[in-house]
Amino acid sequence: NAGVTQTPKFRILKIGQSMTLQCTQDMNHNYMYWYRQDPGMGLKLIYYSVGAGITDKGEVPNGYNVSRSTTEDFPLRLELAAPSQTSVYFCATRPPGGEAETQYFGPGTRLLVL
Amino acid sequence: QKEVEQDPGPLSVPEGAIVSLNCTYSNSAFQYFMWYRQYSRKGPELLMYTYSSGNKEDGRFTAQVDKSSKYISLFIRDSQPSDSATYLCATHHTGGFKTIFGAGTRLFVKA
Structure with a gap:
């Protein structure tokens, strides 16, 4: 099993550009999450999904959108990139x-907005 | 007030030392308490988990929860350079979809 995969690993965006961060899992888990991690700030929840077709906002959803058409995929969309979105994103x-209600994390996507 | 408070450190100790990492939380409804370990440029991975109060031991690691004082602790005995990482405490209540994470404490174990 590959677990949780994320692409790309690293991306530089210009202000105003858009992009989609991909997240795919092969564990057949219903719940999926997107977090951003800024230095010394822990993990902030952006969006989450409890199953295909169901998504909800987390703590910091502004500037992002998600969709969940399948159990496996949960892409995160940035429409108008801003410097404040420079961060590391984890699915x-x-x-x-x-057991343990464990969350399984992907390797992360590093995003730099200039 | 943040729901989970954690000192970001950094914390630097010599190899072989006993390490104590701590968090406090504000919501008495939280029942599940986790510690995640995150190596540099990697995603977090679950290290320890406890339900409600009490202690749990796994090798050199002991997780402790004191619900009366809303205090979560992780102890690392005989610390090793390979323990150098960021340790995040986390919690949520029964049936909760969302997990609340602490800021993470950066630990350096010097050989």
């Missing part, structure tokens, strides 16, 4: 009611 999954 995570979680099985509902699973």
Whole structure:
């Protein structure tokens, strides 16, 4: 099993550009999450999904959009990139009611907006 | 007030030292308490998990929860340079979709 994969690993965007961060999982987990991590600030939840077709906002959703058409994929869309969106983005999954209610994280996407 | 407070450090210790990492939380409804370890340029991975109060031991690691004081601790015995990482505490309540993470404490273990 590949677990949680994220692409790209690193990207530089110009202000105003748009891009999609890809997240794919092969563990058949219902719950999926997008976080951003800024230095010394921990993980901030952007959006989450409890299953295909169902998404909801997290703590910091402004400037982002998501969709969940399949169990496997949960892409994150940035429409108008701003310097404040420079961060490391992590996708995570979680099985509902699973032992430890563990979240499984992908390797992250580093985004630099200039 | 943040729901989970964690000192970001950094914390530097010599090899073999006992390390104590701590968090406080504000919501008494939280029942699940986790510690994640994150190596540089990697995603976090679960290290320890406890439900409600008490201790849990796994090798050199011990997780402790004191619900009366809303205090979460992780102890690392005989620390090794390979333990150098960022440690994030996390919590959520029963049935909750969202996990609340602390800021993470950067730990350096010097050989």
